[in-house]
Amino acid sequence: MNQSHESRTPPIVSVDVVLLTLVEQVLHAVLLRRAQAPFAGVWALPGGYIHTNEDADAQASAARVLREKVGIAGAYLEQLATFSGPARDPRGWSVAIAYCALLPVQQLPAEHADISVIPVTALPQLPFDHRAIVDAALERVRNKSLYSSLPVHLCGERFTLPQLQQVYESILGEPLNKVSFRRKMDEMELLQAVPGAMHSGGAHRPAQLYRVKPAFRQTLALAPRGL
């Protein structure tokens, strides 16, 4: 570090969050209407500055953005990548530390004038490089769903194995073999049966309800050989 930090304009630093949920088996992203310039009034990813007086790290900044601007807590969060350069933000050379967040749709607030939940295949034109950030998040979620427990974070607290399989299939865009899916879930040691809790599914016989073991509520379980 030959030159002092003060000798040139430092980059602008923000966090941006691709918050994904599953609505009727289709991946949706949550967009907020921007309150301020640049792009005031335009739909964009939830984001904001790092608050160096209160945030423990950039992930804490992302969690705070979700809490303060979307009104949610407890989403699964992971760092996606950092996007940077002189042109992505009209205010100047900027760094966006991007996060991917997953939340069951039941835990999202209702849509209103400034918050919208939109299928990822039908997003409007987004400001900054937010489209590239969304695309990176979708690629990450699809790839990681092939070998990890990531999709459980789109399920409610309790779910049946057929429901979980359907969540995986919705993300991967293809049907999975039931027997091998269940073996992979077993191998990941991800789930615990909820004692005595059964789901009555219409014409089917009642199915056991499961939940994620506490150890895997913020970290992923991995399936070493993939699904």
Add this chain to the structure above:
Amino acid sequence: MNQSHESRTPPIVSVDVVLLTLVEQVLHAVLLRRAQAPFAGVWALPGGYIHTNEDADAQASAARVLREKVGIAGAYLEQLATFSGPARDPRGWSVAIAYCALLPVQQLPAEHADISVIPVTALPQLPFDHRAIVDAALERVRNKSLYSSLPVHLCGERFTLPQLQQVYESILGEPLNKVSFRRKMDEMELLQAVPGAMHSGGAHRPAQLYRVKPAFRQTLALAPRGL
């Protein structure tokens, strides 16, 4: 973004690079002796500030750091993760966009008083959170070597298939089956034979020399089902 960017201290932003090479089949990292405070005189990862007046993005900053401080060009570079928080740098709340770089040892400059090439298992105590950054890089390189062409960036321009297999084995820490290794290399469509170029390996009969196809010199080839 409710509050203006100027209303609180912005984070310090830097890039840090874990530059890895292979010396006698052992992964080594390149450390530089820090010229300035904090930690002046201490061995650390190559790093520096983003130059917003010249860098096209943070990866260009990382490439510039390698060029100016290590004296190398053309290393394979990929973004690793961004490390952040109030405690990692004594100067204040900081963001380090970390990169992983791979280079054949033949392209490294000679060691001197301020540059050292050290086995990753024998690194000295490192300042900041550089140990955590190195650990993340090693995990990334080992994981990605299971399903991609990443290790070729540790080879010189021309190599035989047994030499390439040995590079993979050095990173993964285990022997690989020769037949399945060669099939995976074929599936990735990564290599081209160098016409007429053979390697004379002592007692063995001469072996064909290969090089990486131009398409995969800065992007990875992927083996969908792993090695």
